[in-house]
Amino acid sequence: MGRQANTFKFQEAGVLIVDENAGFMDLTAQILLGFGFRKLERRGLKQAEVRSGFDPDLIILDPFPDVDAGLRLIEDHRKRQTPGSPPAVVIVVTGHTPRPLIEKVRRVGADYIVAKPFSPNTLLDRILWSTSSVFSNVASSDLDDCETDDTAYKSSIQCATAALLQ
């Protein structure tokens, strides 16, 4: 599947970013601003579960550390969708992608799963894929002492690692 459009203008598209890691959420927001998105709503998992009033076109969500809450969020969003109308795009971004999780997030309605860390290129690809006519809403000891002597510290880590490995 390749990129489908020559140009895009996302400034009126609403994006909900859900991530317990505020720093990573800010970074994701910066990347999305580069793509032209302007209506960005950032929430933690719990906050996203209880707050409504924002109807996003794109949801970017990391379900960790509360995977059940993350899955519920996606599922609830899908249930609220108006039948027959175009669906919002749900992209799960996460550092931990075991197969059971991938299957679960697909089952509740995520469109894509992107492993953290990701490149802006990868994220834009998924976003543009979702606009394609073939898109089907199915996803594919004391540190201070150590700091003063790094060589000894490195050596001590190697020795300690070796000892633990014995």
Add this chain to the structure above:
Amino acid sequence: MTASRLTRFMDLPGGIDIRTALARAQANAEAYRGSAIELIDQAIDALIAAGEDVDATTAARLAESVRSLAGMFELSTLEQSATALCDMIRALSERGAWDSRAVWLNVRALKIIRQHGDSENLQEILEGLRRLGAKAAAGRQA
């Protein structure tokens, strides 16, 4: 057929192309590098401050923060070290057999690798951490 709610934003007057979007996104991300490195340092310092008694949830959250942010800025050695810590925490948690010594060792390694960056040969340390993680996953007590 309208594929998704984003489809209506395609090919509008005044839109931008892929190359422009990626260049802007890269520039925005790069401008965030300093903040990201501060956050990485804060997470490592929090792990160090928590000490050997750090609980699995806190350790996992902080290690994952380091891993994902380091990975976004191609801090390869730091990312590998944080990945080793994440894997170990996950393996120990899944086994219900917490090993505070092994986790603490990995945390200290993370700190030293952050101080040295990718410029030094830290492969021996990384290899040791990987073997330690494999041992934790295999269920052998350290």
